[in-house]
Amino acid sequence: MLNVILRLLNEVFSLVFPQQCLGCGRELFATQKIIFFPCELDLHLTYFHLQHGAKLLYKMGLNPALKEVFSLYFFNKNRCIESLLYQLKYKGNKRVGHFFSQKMAGIITEKKVSFDGIIGVPLHAKRKRKRGFNQMDLIGTSLSASSGIPYCKDALVRTKNTPALSKTKGDRAQVVGNAFAFNPAKKLAAGHYLLIDDIYTTGATLNACSSLLFSDSRLELSIATIAYRD
Numbered sequence: 639m640l641n642v643i644l645r646l647l648n649e650v651f652s653l654v655f656p657q658q659c660l661g662c663g664r665e666l667f668a669t670q671k672i673i674f675f676p677c678e679l680d681l682h683l684t685y686f687h688l689q690h691g692a693k694l695l696y697k698m699g700l701n702p703a704l705k706e707v708f709s710l711y712f713f714n715k716n717r718c719i720e721s722l723l724y725q726l727k728y729k730g731n732k733r734v735g736h737f738f739s740q741k742m743a744g745i746i747t748e749k750k751v752s753f754d755g756i757i758g759v760p761l762h763a764k765r766k767r768k769r770g771f772n773q774m775d776l777i778g779t780s781l782s783a784s785s786g787i788p789y790c791k792d793a794l795v796r797t798k799n800t801p802a803l804s805k806t807k808g809d810r811a812q813v814v815g816n817a818f819a820f821n822p823a824k825k826l827a828a829g830h831y832l833l834i835d836d837i838y839t840t841g842a843t844l845n846a847c848s849s850l851l852f853s854d855s856r857l858e859l860s861i862a863t864i865a866y867r868d
């Protein structure tokens with residue numbers, strides 16, 4: 639009964655204060671919470687998870703402790719995906735975090751992989767203070783709530799405040815190499831962890847994080863990102 643009342647209240651609320659599609663700004667129907675259905679169809683799924691992550695596993699250097707690497711969408715200058723990632727990264731939009739984490743949870747269920755924990759790529763403390771949040775915490779907590787896999791918040795720390803973008807792949811690897819450390823206050827138990835990040839671009843950040851995690855031989859890893867940029 640309470641559920642019915644809450645749903646009705648929600649419907650009335652959305653009639654009075656209609657939500658807008660976070661991709662294109664068009665007004666949404668009450669049943670669509672984040673994104674207009676045609677806009678969602680426009681997001682280009684990579685389907686990397688159906689290819690056993692082969693493409694990205696190969697790019698990451700085929701480590702036997704690295705099990706799966708997948709991205710949800712191609713970052714193909716599609717206005718929608720850019721806009722959604724912007725909302726997540728700079729506005730801390732929880733609805734967007736929920737939207738993406740639901741998609742990730744779907745893939746995890748589909749692949750029937752079990753994880754002992756989720757780890758988000760950390761921001762440097764200075765950048766996190768300035769922004770007020772780490773966007774990967776939004777995905778991690780939401781994914782944890784829907785999948786039951788614990789989110790290991792602050793398991794890693796970023797020790798170097800690296801610039802957001804560098805010109806070449808070589809540059810980037812040099813810049814982010816040794817930029818991460820384990821948080822001594824948050825010891826990880828042995829197990830298979832899912833490392834999450836927003837965009838896979840050169841792979842340098844994820845390589846730096848995973849090399850650190852692989853320095854502990856008790857840990858196995860899979861990687862998931864929201865977008866993949868060629």
Ligand SMILES: [Zn+2]
Nearest residue numbers: 659662674677
């Ligand atoms: Zn839209």
